[in-house]
Amino acid sequence: xxxxxxxxxxxxxxxxxxxxxxxxxxxxxxxxxxxxxxxxxxxxxxxxxxxxxxxxxxxxxxxxxxxxxxxxxxxxxxxxxxxxxxxxxxxxxxxxxxxxxxxxxxxxxxxxxxxxxxxxxxxxxxxxxxxxxxxxxxxxxxxxxxxxxxxxxxxxxxxxxxxxxxxxxxxxxxxxxxxxxxxxxxxxxxxxxxxxxxxxxxxxxxxxxxxxxxxxxxxxxxxxxxxxxxxxxxxxxxxxxxxxxxxxxxxxxxxxxxxxxxxxxxxxxxxx
Numbered sequence: 001x002x003x004x005x006x007x008x009x010x011x012x013x014x015x016x017x018x019x020x021x022x023x024x025x026x027x028x029x030x031x032x033x034x035x036x037x038x039x040x041x042x043x044x045x046x047x048x049x050x051x052x053x054x055x056x057x058x059x060x061x062x063x064x065x066x067x068x069x070x071x072x073x074x075x076x077x078x079x080x081x082x083x084x085x086x087x088x089x090x091x092x093x094x095x096x097x098x099x100x101x102x103x104x105x106x107x108x109x110x111x112x113x114x115x116x117x118x119x120x121x122x123x124x125x126x127x128x129x130x131x132x133x134x135x136x137x138x139x140x141x142x143x144x145x146x147x148x149x150x151x152x153x154x155x156x157x158x159x160x161x162x163x164x165x166x167x168x169x170x171x172x173x174x175x176x177x178x179x180x181x182x183x184x185x186x187x188x189x190x191x192x193x194x195x196x197x198x199x200x201x202x203x204x205x206x207x208x209x210x211x212x213x214x215x216x217x218x219x220x221x222x223x224x225x226x227x228x229x230x231x232x233x234x235x236x237x238x239x240x241x242x243x244x245x246x247x248x249x250x251x252x253x254x255x256x257x258x259x260x261x262x263x264x265x266x267x268x269x270x271x272x
Contacts, residue, residue: 149188189217
């Protein structure tokens, strides 16, 4: 999916919602555990209930890898279901890969070619040769970790080196990478006060923003400081949507939460 196609979907749906699929067998409704593939059945129900409200889905790869081969099969079935039935949806592999050279290329091939994701989250710590292999794929995107929503982000990301915060160096340096127009960035909703400075460095890039909902991020503060002319935001909510209910009506409960966020987003978009 191209960036323009993503923008078109945002305008069409009046939404910039991304639904995170962090599927834990200990949390999904008990009746699904009787299914042959409980993870896929859970994902399918969530997707069917919310696809008209969301422009992106973000499977967290760790929640599939933890179940071994069966988990990987569930992931493949989930992404195939999305691509076959809702091809207008932007897909994000939340894998946080970060190795160099041929290893990075193999990671990229796994997620872009075999699984056919539109994008993947990437850790920038090893520098350009850990990022640029992901940027070689046309109409695919690497979403670089810039300023994350967790408490430990302050251990390194905001530390100053030669008078400049490390996350700013990540933004500026990555902007020089080959095919940098295929870069997006992760910026946590709990860091809303940083968005103004971030937009001075990368005014045009899309930002994937986790932390709205269960982690306490403020949607309106993020939009006020982080929205650009093309919206430029994908607001992710995972637990707040997918675990809104734990009975047989879990999918409709998830839709209620997604709809509430989408309606807030529509108000924000119409007020721009």
